[in-house]
Amino acid sequence: MTKSIILSTGNIVSGGPSIIRKNGASRSNRELTDSLRSNFAAAKEEYAYLAVNGTNGNGNGHADRNGSTPLSVWTEQQDSVLYVPRINWDFAGLQEEPSQYDVTVKLFFLTTGSTSCPSAREQHARQALSLVLKELRIPKVDLLVVSFPGMSFDGDCEWEADKQNAQQGEDEEEAATWPALERLQREGLVKNLGIAEFGSEKLARLLKRVEVKPTVDQINIKNCCNVPPPLVELAKEQGIELLVHNDSTDVLPKGTLRELLGQGPNGAGVLADGEASSGLKGDLTPQWVIKYTAVVRDRGVIENKGYFAGAELEEEA
């Protein structure tokens, strides 16, 4: 049987060093992995403390720091979804009303994500977006950027990157996914749509097949002064803004997720490691990741930033 797992980071904006890019690492998923790890550790400690001391906070609060806080204490099962860690939605929301913010989300469809069923991506998009809307207590987001698997903007020079890009990704899948995103927009959940890592040729091909055009194309290039001219031209002509990003496309590989949730020294102990240990057993596949950023309009202050990730566990009978 299949079980969904929802991972979350909480608000990482004041979470310290995990937001700082390491020297030389221009594209990295460390922000995601570091902040997941730190949120797991904090949740274990905090929920263990609450479990022991109740909500009055009396007592000396020695949480078990050996990672043996029971799974049922710091995670939560709701129907077929397991939240890692448990989310207390009472604490959701932004400080001011939604109109004061620009909220951007970036949805990563992962290489390992299911595409077999045509509606899988739509389901994932809706699930991811609804988590963000719930977390920020907002009715809609201003920009949804979609990152498709297998895309990059790599090459020794930017011309080459643009050429290579033309061969990447899966045009058919991408085009087939787009109407689902257009529906989100029509329903008023998303104001504008965007894409990531589309070079000039891929962008031109996509534009021919969509009703609602993306307003944004996020690219990662080594030297931001050298955007390939054909892309600049096309973007200008189509009114598409070229934005910078530093995310890696393969933001949550299967092995990384296993390590995050496994029994190892850096693992959260959610997954069993072999027959002997406790925890969930089965094959775990990351499906999607959504990053959200809420910026106070007119003030340029990031108030809330975080990630949710969705994975599917094919449980062993």
Place this chain on the structure above:
Amino acid sequence: MGLLALGTALEWADAKKQADLVRQWGIKQLLAIWNKAKHKERDALLWGDEVEYLVVVWSEDDQRVLVSLRQADILKALANDTELTSGGGGVPDLQATTGASHASPLPVFHPEFGRFMLEATPGQPWGIEFKELLAVEADMKLRRSIAKNHMLATEYPITLTTFPRLGCPGVFSDPSYPVSGPKLRSQFVPDEIANPHIRFPTLAANIRSRRGRKVQVNVPVFRDEKTPWPWKDPTVNYDLHQWPEDDDVRNGAAPDNFIHMDAMAFGMGSCCLQITFQAKNITEGRQMYDQLSPLGPILLALTAATPIYKGFLADTDVRWNQISRAVDDRTPEELGEKPLEHDRWRIPKSRYASNSTYISTDHRLRPEYMDPNLIIDEDIKAKLLDGGMDERLATHFAHLFIRDPLVIFAEDLEELDLNKTDHFENIQSTNWQHMRFKPPPADNSIGWRVEFRPMEIQITDFENAAFAVFIVLITRAILSFDLNFYIPIVKVDENMEAAHARDAVLDGKFHFRKNLFPARAPRSAGPSGANTPTPSRPATPVGPVEDEYRLMGINEIINGTEYARSSSSSPVKPDADHDADFPGLIPIVEAYLDSMNIDVATRCELATYLDLIRRRASGELWTAARWIRHFVATHPRYGKDSAVSELVTHDLVGAVIAIGEREQKGCGFKGLGINGLDKLLGEFRGGC
């Protein structure tokens, strides 16, 4: 500079009698604004920069170089420029603005203390839109070109912090006037060096009178190979008997090995780059005031540009202490030179000095950070507390209000007008600390503001824009990541001193907080308003304050430990414990930018600015101070004796003018043949 109201300025003997009245009325005005504005919310981020210029008279074939004292004529020319005024720009103090709105208002020009100075600000404040940040440099260039267009062909607005030959014997200004006037009583500069508006000479005269002698601005001289030692400032005249203050030098005002200066103009005639921010509310304003404060000395060292005074190379790189001494109105009793008899207290710092208070309501502000020697006026504090102000802010203003008002206009003492802030501003604007916390104006039309004041002006507008934008981005990172830069105020004071040393940017060590990040917010924290009593886990115990900071170089502070370790110019000892690594201000700003939606071209421009600052901090590029020293040292006519002759100054100013002209044309700096310029500007803006 504050408002230039006209009226009858009181001489010190009369002003002194009214000091208490002005303070009392000032406090009432402050409480009136406080009550009007304390709940003001949601002001947008707006910010503004102020660029100050020296106006010099220079031509290729004349070996002299002079400061121009035509400030009033230049401002009049600017005010009479109808195109400029109808475009929203002009000179507000000389001409009522028409209130004409304009798509992008033209710059505004202001008089300054020095009659050889000019200040220019953008026509309207900047917002936070990233594209707007890119308009700053162009606007600065526009300001410079407008200023130049209203000058004589041989006059130039330049952005050196000080005029290297101000106060030299002989002729250094155009026109030239005799020294030893009644207001300044300086043996080096004439009274006419100051803006003739009654406010300025009165300010200078009352500082001198209050102090009981002339100000003493002594800067250690740089000892070069052939500098006579001990060095006696050869320009000091011990035989003047015009004014009682002429005894000062006979009483030891000019010690050996120091360049001696004796007038306000030597300090207040310096140009700086100041940035003012509007906060969303008073709480955020107080937070920004505190958090930017420890950055002051760092940015001072990084922008160092002041190695020459009165024709001699100094052994310091920045202007700060000279301004501090140039307006130091403390009496011998206040200075601790005589027992307290007439004055109320000993005062450890000049009115122009690094901050003495932290004012935020932040729970991370520990009592140990506060200045243990803070002097406050208890009566004034009590009145502010009675008026409903909280302890910390009341302490701040009760500290500023230990000072006497220096310039009082008789007309303003007729009745108290609570719809004005003139008496409050009288004290507030003559407290020149490195940060200034500014309440809204009396009509409450703009928000609470914070002014960042320590930076030295840079030679090019590219550099000035880079530092302005950097500080703006730092404030956004501070607010987004809730950064904590607190160290004890006395350590900020020490850092301010450390920033003065020659090449402090390379060799200086500064106390800096090791961990800037807040403890992870407990999940029960939620957004404000959630207001749930649920505790999460026991509060992290706090260790000794001394464990919170350590000594770091500028490279490490700006670029991070890892970068500093790998860059050769200022090696940092490898540290086994990488947890002790400091992330660096630029990587933090980059983390902020990474989280924002920024278009490619904009990010590229912002990266250029950050790159300049990175290279200045690492030593790869030079500060203006280092470049000027190099220029002098390698000039064929420099005698290695610390003296910067008229000819060398002429060529230095000529180089600065040539750089400015190239910048205006936007055609790069190649082929100028200026010694060491490539180390100042590298490949930026067309390269050298």
